Amino acid sequence: MTRATLLTITSPTGTPEAGDPGFVVADFDAPQVRITDLAVTRGDGVFETIAVINGHPQALEPHLARLAHSAELLDLPKPALDVWREAVRAGVADYLTRNGAGPAEDELFAKLIYTRGVEGAGAPSGWLFVDLGEDFRQARLGIKVVVLDRGLRHDVAETSPWLLAGAKTLSYAVNRAAQREAARRGADDVLFVSSDGYALEGPTSNVVTLTDGVVRTPNTDQGILAGTTQAAVFDFFESRGLRTEFAPLTLDEVVSADAIWLVSSVRQAAPVTHLDGREYPVDAALTAELNAYLLARTE
Amino acid sequence: MTRATLLTITSPTGTPEAGDPGFVVADFDAPQVRITDLAVTRGDGVFETIAVINGHPQALEPHLARLAHSAELLDLPKPALDVWREAVRAGVADYLTRNGAGPAEDELFAKLIYTRGVEGAGAPSGWLFVDLGEDFRQARLGIKVVVLDRGLRHDVAETSPWLLAGAKTLSYAVNRAAQREAARRGADDVLFVSSDGYALEGPTSNVVTLTDGVVRTPNTDQGILAGTTQAAVFDFFESRGLRTEFAPLTLDEVVSADAIWLVSSVRQAAPVTHLDGREYPVDAALTAELNAYLLARTE
Known part of the structure; x- marks a missing residue:
C-alpha cells in the first residue's frame, strides 16, 4: 500500500523567510484541518487537481494560473505561486522517495487546496497532497x-x-x-x-x-x-x-x-x-x- | 476569553454501544478534520446552527429534523438524531461548565456538521461545537x-x-x-x-x-x-x-x-x-x- 504525501503550505500568500520553503511535510493520516476552517464550514476556498505522470506534474503553469484566477473570483488574497509551484515539485519528490516509482502505469495526482482559513483568523490556509490516482483505463475506452x-x-x-x-x-x-x-x-x-x-x-x-x-x-x-x-x-x-x-x-x-x-x-x-x-x-x-x-x- | 467546546460525533449514524454516548469531547483549538474529508475537498455535507439562549438550545427538534432532511437531499445516511440531540445538550453543558454562564446578554450557538466522511472510508463524519455568538444587537435595530x-x-x-x-x-x-x-x-x-x-x-x-x-x-x-x-x-x-x-x-x-x-x-x-x-x-x-x-x- 502506498503512502500519500501531505504538505501544509505555511506561506500560501507570502514570500517565506530565507531558508524556509513556505511548506512543511505533514502526516497525511492525521487530522490537519481545524473544524472552523472555512473550507469545512462554508466550502470557502479553491482547488486544483494536477495529474502527475512519470513524475511530471502536467500543465503545472496553467493549473497555477487557474488557482490564482479562482482565488480572485472569490476575493481571496493572491496565492504565492512560487511557493505553490515548489510545493508541487517537493510533494511529488517526497511521494516518489517514500513509495518508489511504482509500476509504469501508475498515475499520481497532486491536489492543491487553498482556503479562506480559520474563521476570524484572517489568514488563508493551504495544503497540497500527492497520491495514487484511480485506474481510469476503462473510462478512456468509453x-x-x-x-x-x-x-x-x-x-x-x-x-x-x-x-x-x-x-x-x-x-x-x-x-x-x-x-x-x-x-x-x-x-x-x-x-x-x-x-x-x-x-x-x-x-x-x-x-x-x-x-x-x-x-x-x-x-x-x-x-x-x-x-x-x-x-x-x-x-x-x-x-x-x-x-x-x-x-x-x-x-x-x-x-x-x-x-x-x-x-x-x-x-x-x-x-x-x-x-x-x-x-x-x-x-x-x-x-x-x-x-x-x-x-x-x-x- | 471564552473557550469553545468541540465534540467529535463518533456515532453520527448508528446507535452506540451501551455506556457510549456516541460523542467525545475534542480539542477545539487542534485540527480534527482530515484533509481528505469530503467536507474539505467537496463541501459535501450538511449543517445546522442553533441559537443557545440562557442555556436553552432553541428550536432543537426543528433543527434536528432539518439536518435529517438536508442529509436525505444529499443521499447521506440518516443521522442518528438521538445521538446528535444528546450531543447538543452535552456540548452546551460542557461550555457552561468551562466558561460559566457569562453575562446575561451572552448568546451562544451550537453548530452541527455532518459530512460524507473521509474519501474512500465509506463512513460519515460528525462534529458539533458550541461557542459565543456575535453581538447582533445592532442588526436587530435595522x-x-x-x-x-x-x-x-x-x-x-x-x-x-x-x-x-x-x-x-x-x-x-x-x-x-x-x-x-x-x-x-x-x-x-x-x-x-x-x-x-x-x-x-x-x-x-x-x-x-x-x-x-x-x-x-x-x-x-x-x-x-x-x-x-x-x-x-x-x-x-x-x-x-x-x-x-x-x-x-x-x-x-x-x-x-x-x-x-x-x-x-x-x-x-x-x-x-x-x-x-x-x-x-x-x-x-x-x-x-x-x-x-x-x-x-x-x-
Whole structure:
C-alpha cells in the first residue's frame, strides 16, 4: 500500500523567510484541518487537481494560473505561486522517495487546496497532497453520459459574478449530487446544460466535440472552467491538421456531433459512447492516440 | 476569553454501544478534520446552527429534523438524531461548565456538521461545537439589504433536485460571495431573487413581510430552507391576531410591503431599513417585542 504525501503550505500568500520553503511535510493520516476552517464550514476556498505522470506534474503553469484566477473570483488574497509551484515539485519528490516509482502505469495526482482559513483568523490556509490516482483505463475506452440542467443561464458569469460560475471552488456538493443522479440513471458522468439550452461542461470535465472535421468546445465566458486538458486536446487535433474553435454550443449541436469526449486532468480523454441513451461510435484508435499524447506531456 | 467546546460525533449514524454516548469531547483549538474529508475537498455535507439562549438550545427538534432532511437531499445516511440531540445538550453543558454562564446578554450557538466522511472510508463524519455568538444587537435595530439574482428559477427544487436547492449544505461559497457583494454595495445582507422574479430568502435567513396586516413568507417548495425561526415569527404574529401565510411572493410584492424582516436562528429578527436603497420605516417597538419573544424561547 502506498503512502500519500501531505504538505501544509505555511506561506500560501507570502514570500517565506530565507531558508524556509513556505511548506512543511505533514502526516497525511492525521487530522490537519481545524473544524472552523472555512473550507469545512462554508466550502470557502479553491482547488486544483494536477495529474502527475512519470513524475511530471502536467500543465503545472496553467493549473497555477487557474488557482490564482479562482482565488480572485472569490476575493481571496493572491496565492504565492512560487511557493505553490515548489510545493508541487517537493510533494511529488517526497511521494516518489517514500513509495518508489511504482509500476509504469501508475498515475499520481497532486491536489492543491487553498482556503479562506480559520474563521476570524484572517489568514488563508493551504495544503497540497500527492497520491495514487484511480485506474481510469476503462473510462478512456468509453463512458455513458446524461444531460442535466445546471439551472443557470449561459451568461450568468457576466450578469451575476457572485454565483462564482467559472471558479473551481471547494463548494462542489452540487457536482457530486449530479454525479449521483447520473449513476441512478445508469450513466458514468454528466454534461451540464444551461437553463437556456447551451452545453456547458461536466462536473469535473470539459466537453469537446468533433463535427465534420472541426473540433469544438464551449467558450469559457459562459461560467465554464477553462480546461487545462482541453487546451492540450486542441493541440493534439491541430497537430493532426484539424480546425479547432471555441464557440457557444447548443445542446442540439453537441447531440448532432460525430464524436464527443469529456476531458479532464486526471482521467484525461473519455470518449462518450452514449449521451442520454443515444449511441455514438467511438474511434478507439484516435482516442488511444489522443490519450497517449496527453499522458506523454511533461509539462 | 471564552473557550469553545468541540465534540467529535463518533456515532453520527448508528446507535452506540451501551455506556457510549456516541460523542467525545475534542480539542477545539487542534485540527480534527482530515484533509481528505469530503467536507474539505467537496463541501459535501450538511449543517445546522442553533441559537443557545440562557442555556436553552432553541428550536432543537426543528433543527434536528432539518439536518435529517438536508442529509436525505444529499443521499447521506440518516443521522442518528438521538445521538446528535444528546450531543447538543452535552456540548452546551460542557461550555457552561468551562466558561460559566457569562453575562446575561451572552448568546451562544451550537453548530452541527455532518459530512460524507473521509474519501474512500465509506463512513460519515460528525462534529458539533458550541461557542459565543456575535453581538447582533445592532442588526436587530435595522439592516440594509440588496437584492441579488440567485440565477435559478423558483421551481428548480422540483425540476432539478441535484442542484440541492433547499438543502443546508457545507457548499456555501456562493452565499459568502453574495454577502461580500452586498458589502461592496454598502449593505449588510442579501435577499435572493429567482431568475423568474420571485423573492426567495437571504443567504442565511428567511424573509418575512408585513403588508396590510398580513404576514407572509415565500413558500418553501421554491428551493428555500424551511426556517426554524420563521416558524416562531409566525407564532408571534398569530398570537397578536395577525394572519400569516406562505405564498409565492414576487420581488415586487416584497418591495411594496409595509415592513420587511430577515429572520434567522442566531441573529433572530433583523428589520430591513433599506432594500436596494428604498427606505422602509421600522416599527422599533414591534421588532423589539418580536426579538424579546424569540430570545425567550426555551425550546
